[in-house]
Amino acid sequence: MSGQGTWLVTGAAGFIGSNFVHLALGERWCGRVVAFDALTYAGNLGNLERWTADRERFDFVRGDVADPDAVGRVFAEYEPSAVVHFAAESHVDRSIEDPAPFLHTNVTGTQVVLGAAREAPGAPRMLHVSTDEVYGSLPLDSTERFHEQRPYDPRSPYAASKAGADFLVRAAHHTHGQDVVITNCSNNYGPYQFPEKLIPLAIMNLLRGEQVPVYGDGLNVRDWIHVEDHCRAVRACLERGRSGETYCIGADNEQPNIEVVRALLPLLGRGELAIRFVRDRPGHDRRYAIDASKIRRETGWAPRIAWKEGLADTVRWYRENPEWLASVRSGEFLSYYERLYGGQ
Numbered sequence: 157m158s159g160q161g162t163w164l165v166t167g168a169a170g171f172i173g174s175n176f177v178h179l180a181l182g183e184r185w186c187g188r189v190v191a192f193d194a195l196t197y198a199g200n201l202g203n204l205e206r207w208t209a210d211r212e213r214f215d216f217v218r219g220d221v222a223d224p225d226a227v228g229r230v231f232a233e234y235e236p237s238a239v240v241h242f243a244a245e246s247h248v249d250r251s252i253e254d255p256a257p258f259l260h261t262n263v264t265g266t267q268v269v270l271g272a273a274r275e276a277p278g279a280p281r282m283l284h285v286s287t288d289e290v291y292g293s294l295p296l297d298s299t300e301r302f303h304e305q306r307p308y309d310p311r312s313p314y315a316a317s318k319a320g321a322d323f324l325v326r327a328a329h330h331t332h333g334q335d336v337v338i339t340n341c342s343n344n345y346g347p348y349q350f351p352e353k354l355i356p357l358a359i360m361n362l363l364r365g366e367q368v369p370v371y372g373d374g375l376n377v378r379d380w381i382h383v384e385d386h387c388r389a390v391r392a393c394l395e396r397g398r399s400g401e402t403y404c405i406g407a408d409n410e411q412p413n414i415e416v417v418r419a420l421l422p423l424l425g426r427g428e429l430a431i432r433f434v435r436d437r438p439g440h441d442r443r444y445a446i447d448a449s450k451i452r453r454e455t456g457w458a459p460r461i462a463w464k465e466g467l468a469d470t471v472r473w474y475r476e477n478p479e480w481l482a483s484v485r486s487g488e489f490l491s492y493y494e495r496l497y498g499g500q
């Protein structure tokens with residue numbers, strides 16, 4: 157599969173999807189990428205700017221994964237040899253405000269892509285990108301970690317919608333023998349992440365001389381992985397994962413939120429006064445941690461990027477790309493799409 161064929165990447169203009177496309181084309185994991193994305197507030201075609209002129213190897217289609225006609229047309233036109241499904245509504249706070257778009261994109265959208273992949277010529281493998289949040293929350297005072305056999309216990313509308321999607325993907329394998337693989341990854345950080353999530357929000361505020369809001373007591377623990385390590389894990393599962401299997405992805409890097417912010421302060425020349433504790437998120441999961449031994453054992457994947465270096469590189473990237481931050485905040489990036497694909 158590697159090096160040739162067309163990979164359909166949904167949600168490719170978002171944070172992880174765009175990093176995946178950069179690696180897939182930059183390192184020639186496949187012959188061509190078709191990026192399919194609705195360009196919601198979180199999707200920015202500017203994230204893929206370096207590829208838009210390369211019409212041989214890259215194409216972009218704007219569309220909604222929950223729209224069977226739009227998805228069907230992409231499969232018919234490009235005949236992908238593999239599908240990597242990133243498209244989702246991804247922010248827990250927004251799902252608490254309004255779960256409807258989460259059901260639309262994460263549940264219905266996944267079912268539509270799944271059905272289209274199954275019916276397409278050659279029934280290409282679909283890799284469904286999911287989250288560790290489907291497993292619920294772990295106590296702070298335990299060494300227990302999430303693994304593939306753990307029962308699902310989603311606790312936010314976001315996690316529930318991703319769990320629903322995962323079950324649909326599992327069911328398609330069980331019912332139809334469809335070639336699918338599911339990955340459940342922990343929290344990602346790195347370039348191109350929309351500044352509503354903790355790390356880019358903190359970097360943006362610290363750069364602007366503002367305070368960083370930290371939920372509750374700041375002791376909620378997340379298991380952080382650099383986005384490129386996640387993308388390489390997705391590729392490993394796409395190419396070497398067993399059909400119908402789930403793989404948990406993590407980099408053995410548990411950090412309380414407050415320590416994440418504290419690690420950023422010296423990188424941005426700020427002190428403890430830049431931290432502001434705010435009222436906790438309702439139902440805020442306490443701790444996530446991943447046991448990634450299955451993917452390591454079965455695919456040979458291992459994370460490459462150490463936390464300290466990864467964080468310093470991430471800060472450098474946001475520092476060097478102030479216009480990116482300004483454009484995603486203003487929504488101005490949509491004009492880039494209009495310029496390139498205005499009539500589409």
Ligand SMILES: NC(=O)c1ccc[n+]([C@@H]2O[C@H](COP(=O)([O-])OP(=O)(O)OC[C@H]3O[C@@H](n4cnc5c(N)ncnc54)[C@H](O)[C@@H]3O)[C@@H](O)[C@H]2O)c1
Nearest residue numbers: 167169170171172194195196198199220221243244343344
């Ligand atoms: N960010 C993380 O830490 C993390 C961790 C584990 C798993 N994941 C999963 O990885 C995937 C990507 O996450 P992300 O952080 O890059 O999200 P993101 O919000 O940055 O990007 C999502 C992308 O999907 C697109 N999209 C949304 N609705 C769509 C629709 N109806 N049709 C087509 N495209 C649509 C958006 O325009 C955007 O480009 C998601 O499935 C998420 O659940 C994320």
